[in-house]
Amino acid sequence: MIELKNAGFNYGGRDILSDMTLRLSPGSFHFLTGPSGSGKTTLLNLCYQALMPTTGMVRIFEQDVRAMTRDDVARVRRRIGVVHQNCQFLDHISVRDNLTLPLAVSGRESEVDQGNVDDLLSWVGLSERGDALPPELSGGERQRAALARAIIMSPDLILADEPTGNVDWEMAQRLIALLVELNRMGKTILIATHDLNLIRNTKSEVSARVLRINNTKLQLAGADL
Amino acid sequence: MDRLRSIFEVFSGDTNADRVVPPSGFTSRLTSFTAGAMAFLTVFALALSLATGRLADRWDAELARTSTIRIAAPEGQLAAQSEAVLEVLRTTPGIASARVMSDAEQRKLLEPWFGPDLPLDTLPVPRLIEVLEEGKGPDMAGLKLRLSAEAPGAVLDDHTRWRKPLVDAATRLRLLGLVSIMLIAGSMAAMITLAAQSALAANGQVIGVLRLIGARDVYIARAFVRRFTLRALIGAAIGTALAMIGVAFMPAPAEEGAFLTGLGFVGWHWFLPLIVPVIAAVVAFWATRLAAFRALSRLS
Numbered sequence: 001m002i003e004l005k006n007a008g009f010n011y012g013g014r015d016i017l018s019d020m021t022l023r024l025s026p027g028s029f030h031f032l033t034g035p036s037g038s039g040k041t042t043l044l045n046l047c048y049q050a051l052m053p054t055t056g057m058v059r060i061f062e063q064d065v066r067a068m069t070r071d072d073v074a075r076v077r078r079r080i081g082v083v084h085q086n087c088q089f090l091d092h093i094s095v096r097d098n099l100t101l102p103l104a105v106s107g108r109e110s111e112v113d114q115g116n117v118d119d120l121l122s123w124v125g126l127s128e129r130g131d132a133l134p135p136e137l138s139g140g141e142r143q144r145a146a147l148a149r150a151i152i153m154s155p156d157l158i159l160a161d162e163p164t165g166n167v168d169w170e171m172a173q174r175l176i177a178l179l180v181e182l183n184r185m186g187k188t189i190l191i192a193t194h195d196l197n198l199i200r201n202t203k204s205e206v207s208a209r210v211l212r213i214n215n216t217k218l219q220l221a222g223a224d225l
Numbered sequence: 226m227d228r229l230r231s232i233f234e235v236f237s238g239d240t241n242a243d244r245v246v247p248p249s250g251f252t253s254r255l256t257s258f259t260a261g262a263m264a265f266l267t268v269f270a271l272a273l274s275l276a277t278g279r280l281a282d283r284w285d286a287e288l289a290r291t292s293t294i295r296i297a298a299p300e301g302q303l304a305a306q307s308e309a310v311l312e313v314l315r316t317t318p319g320i321a322s323a324r325v326m327s328d329a330e331q332r333k334l335l336e337p338w339f340g341p342d343l344p345l346d347t348l349p350v351p352r353l354i355e356v357l358e359e360g361k362g363p364d365m366a367g368l369k370l371r372l373s374a375e376a377p378g379a380v381l382d383d384h385t386r387w388r389k390p391l392v393d394a395a396t397r398l399r400l401l402g403l404v405s406i407m408l409i410a411g412s413m414a415a416m417i418t419l420a421a422q423s424a425l426a427a428n429g430q431v432i433g434v435l436r437l438i439g440a441r442d443v444y445i446a447r448a449f450v451r452r453f454t455l456r457a458l459i460g461a462a463i464g465t466a467l468a469m470i471g472v473a474f475m476p477a478p479a480e481e482g483a484f485l486t487g488l489g490f491v492g493w494h495w496f497l498p499l500i501v502p503v504i505a506a507v508v509a510f511w512a513t514r515l516a517a518f519r520a521l522s523r524l525s
Binding site (some may be wrong): 050070071073074075076077078082084088089090091092093097101102105106149153 | 247435
């Protein structure tokens with residue numbers, strides 16, 4: 001599904017990531033951890049072609065990212081749900097319309113079922129906020145809305161960057177339970193987080209691999225997790 | 226084929242695509258105003274071009290079908306030479322009719338220079354014979370030779386030296402009108418390109434979000450293209466309507482006003498301005514499309 005082979009990313013003459021080798025198989029669940037600034041977000045960006053590797057190879061859905069056209073990139077992104085730390089929306093349309101936008105851009109607007117959208121909003125705790133504009137949402141609400149938008153297309157892969165960073169413990173558990181449920185449905189999940197408690201709790205629910213970025217390199221986390 | 230498909234895609238698919246672009250009051254008004262002003266100017270340039278075209282055709286037709294014979298002879302020989310010329314003309318193929326212009330007609334011709342009540346009989350004014358041609362007209366070289374033999378004071382003027390510069394001038398004026406229309410279309414394309422580039426630059430976040438969720442460039446471009454094409458169409462329709470009203474209220478064609486009062490549309494020419502908004506929309510479509518794809522390729 002996603003394959004990195006000796007991939008690296010260099011910015012301004014400094015190695016952010018180097019010699020990364022990783023394979024995300026269909027249906028797998030991965031956590032990515034590491035200290036702040038270690039390159040977790042950069043690695044996620046490499047996984048959906050927001051960044052190009054400066055060395056090595058990255059393949060997304062069997063396609064080498066260097067050989068992809070812009071249309072290819074758009075096509076693979078429809079199969080990947082991304083939740084950013086700083087989630088961005090179209091600020092002039094409602095949260096509900098933002099949620100259904102991925103369907104609209106992929107020509108599947110006729111598949112929009114407002115009942116399903118309501119269920120999704122309810123699941124992420126935004127039942128009352130569907131008609132609000134994104135700038136009216138708090139940080140936590142924006143993250144939940146971003147997660148809802150990421151999964152509305154039923155993507156094969158979900159990349160989440162600190163998806164529980166701005167929400168309380170109860171909501172964090174609920175969001176992780178949603179991701180676990182999606183994983184049981186066969187979706188591949190990669191979550192970048194520095195919250196070790198969250199990782200420990202989730203590992204009791206699902207078989208997850210924990211990867212750590214340390215000194216620009218990717219390692220399998222130890223038994224302490 | 227791919228290009229055709231991409232053009233079609235801009236108009237098809239998600240008809241609400243332009244809702245992803247936030248409303249932008251200023252560029253919206255600017256685009257509509259520009260398109261309206263340009264359409265207004267285009268209609269007037271078109272009216273000018275068509276009027277000069279009609280004028281060129283009329284001058285060409287009127288002057289091409291007539292000739293004038295001027296007879297300058299001593300008083301005693303004028304009538305005899307006039308009669309000889311008429312006799313030559315009667316037997317010349319290609320001549321429909323010929324007649325001696327009356328004193329009143331000659332007075333009227335000279336009136337603009339000498340004023341009214343000109344005492345024509347006291348002046349050595351040559352006698353004029355108006356010749357109307359038919360078919361391919363006479364053999365002018367042969368006619369000149371016969372006239373010089375039969376009436377030495379007769380000079381044939383087939384209007385070539387008048388007709389050519391007049392027709393050339395009118396034709397060039399018509400060409401200038403067409404060039405003006407093309408320049409107006411070019412200016413409109415440039416202004417709409419600038420407005421579209423400004424809108425694209427101001428909506429970097431929108432483009433980022435759309436790309437994140439898998440929007441293809443054609444979808445993003447379509448959102449901008451739709452909006453600008455529609456604005457240009459509406460603005461140009463208003464500009465065209467105002468210009469057509471202006472042209473309709475121009476004075477009716479009159480002999481005294483000559484060319485200036487003939488400015489306007491005649492018959493089916495009234496339908497021609499109706500394509501101006503369509504052309505404006507096509508210009509806006511291509512200008513925005515090119516600007517959008519250029520901007521999107523820079524952002525990748």
